Amino acid sequence: METTRQAARQRSAAEGRRRELLEAADRVVLRDGPGASMNAIAAEAGITKPILYRHFGDKGGLYRALAKRHTDALLSALRAALDAPADRRARVESTLDTYLAAIEARPQVYRFLMHPSDDAAPSPEQGFDVGRHSAPLLRRLGEELATVIAERVDLGPDSEAMARIWGHGIVGMMHAAGDWWLGERPCSREQLVRSLADLLWGRLAEAGDRADGPGF
Amino acid sequence: METTRQAARQRSAAEGRRRELLEAADRVVLRDGPGASMNAIAAEAGITKPILYRHFGDKGGLYRALAKRHTDALLSALRAALDAPADRRARVESTLDTYLAAIEARPQVYRFLMHPSDDAAPSPEQGFDVGRHSAPLLRRLGEELATVIAERVDLGPDSEAMARIWGHGIVGMMHAAGDWWLGERPCSREQLVRSLADLLWGRLAEAGDRADGPGF
């Protein structure tokens, strides 16, 4: 029978094929945006639709695979910044800058990752499963940051819960500010990084009321 | 001819109709999620598709109109919390709590607002228009908060730019934390509010390193 070697060869071949397909899909998504059709992707890969479906199940599968690639890449870059041997403020600034540089360099990729097409399961699920789809990247980043915070920062009791809240909150802050900044480019990256770090460093609490503000 | 009175009556009638249609659409979207079809919405309103298209142009138009309603409602609630005559920390906490209570009470609405179906204009626009569609609510919230910060908090020079950065950043923090919290319910709303406010109050800067953290 000789199944094992055979199977191994075929599996590795299949994986190589999968990578080719993913790279083709990548090109198309980068060119046409997240609305790229399966037909277009198949054409770019030089094949036809059913093959894509054999490899990835459905469109969500393909997009998940694609997202995982980019998410992994971005995450490893961020981990490097997070784990650097520097003081906390420097690490925060460098992580923010790494993220912003990444989305600045490849906005199409970023857009695809952040706004994946919603499958919108029409099943009559009663409970609220809000955000199950939507943005797995943000969730992963949030959890990642939460563990880093939990293992590095002393937050007293309830450290676990607090770290997760902060992880997701900080990631959301970075994401929203980055999204807005990328759209309007109202300032330099350096200024954005410094302002966000200042925010996290408590300047909101320290700042005084405006003298000419609404008097009360 | 008697155009003016006639025109006025018809316009107001059209607006009333529009409101009915929007309410029907609301019911359907709340029931079926953001993937609701135009046919379903029309059926709920007791009419057929083309009328919807006459009123709203395309699906994006309907969804935009729907989103505007809810966004306006949420925004006015938040404005009340932001403008309350209390000290800054209390205002921040009450605003966070208002937002979280809103998304907790009507997760389907929230989900629709945050993850609207992407139109994905296939036009070959060169530049990156990331985030133009996607989440107008977040942008509006960010700008709103930015103006409140700018007119109330003294941030020294560059106050304008900094306030906008903080506005979008804080809104993003609130949003991401809320999204995650709504999905996993890892803690009470009160704890979430307090932890986020603590984060904004500089506890990240104040906290010490963990004694048992990775030694470096």
Add this chain to the structure above:
DNA sequence: AGACTGTTGTTACCGCAAGTAACGAAGCGT
């Protein structure tokens, strides 16, 4: 060699949703 099996690929189709004519039937001013 020749039948057997599995992978790779195709064409042709189904279902469904967005969006669009083209046409019918009211109200209302002249």
Add this chain to the structure above:
DNA sequence: ACGCTTCGTTACTTGCGGTAACAACAGTCT
């Protein structure tokens, strides 16, 4: 009674996700 606009319909086109059903090739067992 005749137009004119508005509200409404049915019936269609287009395009996409997804799926049979079938064709061809490689290696495998007897």
